[in-house]
Amino acid sequence: MDDTILITFANQKGGVGKTTLCAIFANYLVKKGCPVMIVDCDAQQSIKERRKNDLLVYGGEDMKLPYEVISFDISKTEQLLVFIENLRQSRGIVLIDSPGTLDLQGLVILLASSDFIVCPFHYDKTTIPSTVSFIALVERIRNEMGKRMSAQLILIPNKQDPRVGKRDELVLWDETREAFSNYGIVTPKITVRADMERFSTISDLDNQLEIVSPAFDVIYKEIFGTTESLIK
Numbered sequence: 001m002d003d004t005i006l007i008t009f010a011n012q013k014g015g016v017g018k019t020t021l022c023a024i025f026a027n028y029l030v031k032k033g034c035p036v037m038i039v040d041c042d043a044q045q046s047i048k049e050r051r052k053n054d055l056l057v058y059g060g061e062d063m064k065l066p067y068e069v070i071s072f073d074i075s076k077t078e079q080l081l082v083f084i085e086n087l088r089q090s091r092g093i094v095l096i097d098s099p100g101t102l103d104l105q106g107l108v109i110l111l112a113s114s115d116f117i118v119c120p121f122h123y124d125k126t127t128i129p130s131t132v133s134f135i136a137l138v139e140r141i142r143n144e145m146g147k148r149m150s151a152q153l154i155l156i157p158n159k160q161d162p163r164v165g166k167r168d169e170l171v172l173w174d175e176t177r178e179a180f181s182n183y184g185i186v187t188p189k190i191t192v193r194a195d196m197e198r199f200s201t202i203s204d205l206d207n208q209l210e211i212v213s214p215a216f217d218v219i220y221k222e223i224f225g226t227t228e229s230l231i232k
């Protein structure tokens with residue numbers, strides 16, 4: 001692959017799985033043979049910190065890493081466009097973990113510059129309205145930018161608990177899926193699983209790729225037109 005593809009994980013709601021899915025998607029892409037890097041733009045620096053700890057656990061400074069993790073403070077809006085321009089010179093897929101906030105000019109610039117915006121959400125009383133506001137923000141930016149913005153919105157229903165959900169709740173969820181699909185691609189659900197509570201930036205953990213594959217295959221297919229691995 002020659003082009004750089006920028007994928008931003010975003011939703012102003014915290015706890016929906018932006019950081020977790022960003023890191024696990026990197027592991028998924030490595031398995032597929034894609035060159036990938038992560039830009040950690042969250043103030044909490046969870047992925048950057050995880051990488052530091054992974055290095056301590058898995059081995060020395062000189063070990064070969066599956067991908068690079070760098071960080072950037074998107075509140076530095078004057079430097080952000082140059083930073084994104086530089087990212088576009090790198091090879092492969094750049095995954096960006098964004099902070100959970102809406103009132104950030106930096107986030108708007110990031111979203112406008114992305115090729116894909118991946119928005120995890122789950123079905124609960126506060127997350128759905130927050131996700132609706134996020135979708136509305138993306139639409140506003142789209143209207144303002146016109147043809148200059150080409151980002152495809154991908155919505156991932158995450159932390160789905162298959163045991164809960166009364167009949168009328170299930171109907172509501174289906175309606176949400178249908179409504180959201182007017183604005184982006186809604187992937188298959190990712191279930192809530194203890195295996196998903198941790199992630200590694202060096203080796204993929206047991207069972208994780210199996211859990212996320214139905215959803216991630218949809219994104220992969222959008223990028224490459226196939227779910228086939230790049231490694232022959």
Ligand SMILES: Nc1ncnc2c1ncn2[C@@H]1O[C@H](COP(=O)(O)OP(=O)(O)O)[C@@H](O)[C@H]1O
Binds near residue numbers: 019196
């Ligand atoms: N599919 C899942 N199953 C179980 N736990 C999950 C899943 N996705 C995310 N989590 C957990 O939910 C919490 C919030 O996830 P996180 O990725 O930090 O969200 P965000 O970055 O949107 O704030 C974390 O404790 C994470 O381990």
Ligand SMILES: [Mg+2]
Binds near residue numbers: 018042046
């Ligand atoms: Mg996060």
